[in-house]
Amino acid sequence: MHKLNVAIAACEKCPRLMEYIQQVAQTRRRAYRDWEYWGKPVPNFGDPAAKIVVVGLAPAAHGGNRTGRIFTGDESGNWLFRTLYEVELANQPESLHREDGLELRDVMVTAVCHCAPPANKPTREELQNCQHWMKATLRCVGGWKVLVVLGRIAYEWTLRALKELGFEHSLKTSAFAHGAEFALPGDRWLLCSYHPSQQNTFTGKLTREMLRAVFDRAKQLAGSGK
Numbered sequence: 001m002h003k004l005n006v007a008i009a010a011c012e013k014c015p016r017l018m019e020y021i022q023q024v025a026q027t028r029r030r031a032y033r034d035w036e037y038w039g040k041p042v043p044n045f046g047d048p049a050a051k052i053v054v055v056g057l058a059p060a061a062h063g064g065n066r067t068g069r070i071f072t073g074d075e076s077g078n079w080l081f082r083t084l085y086e087v088e089l090a091n092q093p094e095s096l097h098r099e100d101g102l103e104l105r106d107v108m109v110t111a112v113c114h115c116a117p118p119a120n121k122p123t124r125e126e127l128q129n130c131q132h133w134m135k136a137t138l139r140c141v142g143g144w145k146v147l148v149v150l151g152r153i154a155y156e157w158t159l160r161a162l163k164e165l166g167f168e169h170s171l172k173t174s175a176f177a178h179g180a181e182f183a184l185p186g187d188r189w190l191l192c193s194y195h196p197s198q199q200n201t202f203t204g205k206l207t208r209e210m211l212r213a214v215f216d217r218a219k220q221l222a223g224s225g226k
């Protein structure tokens, strides 16, 4: 995983995203003016022997693109890691920076796009480019049992990666729903959750209980924590 993460961080395949993440890193947000932003593709984070792989959309401009760790330094990450802590898949609820001591147990966190996109919207071409890393990640975490996809876009591009990796399925993009679960070949599973973005958490579309229920179920299906 270390080699893969180094390769992801060195990727320069998407010119628009390269320009954007470097520009954000240079201009910074006032609240973070003392930070040295990461300003590169954000690698995977977690346990290389994980049975559960969490798939997000993309790093946030002032979250992962600032801290260099996926889902770290923004509200979505606060929700995700607090939930992982509550279900005993993380050693602490906070995720502040790369050296904050956070460790995940049996979980790897990745994204279908490893660079922060303008307005949180990668183009289809950028998502297509990043499929290479998604497939490499799933090959590297070879013992995974459960994929937890956060949001419809992560779901759609995870389905594509699975097909290309030889997991035959007939799942449709339209089947995405919070809490939906699908069996995959080889006694593996795909679970869907709304993304813990502020758009969903501030409006109550996604509650802490709803997110926790997804990870309780993921743990059960993966046989984690035994």
Ligand code: SF4
Pocket: 008, 011, 012, 013, 014, 017, 018, 041, 113, 114, 115, 126, 129, 130, 133
């Ligand atoms: S989005 Fe993915 S493919 Fe594009 S530059 Fe970033 S890491 Fe590379």
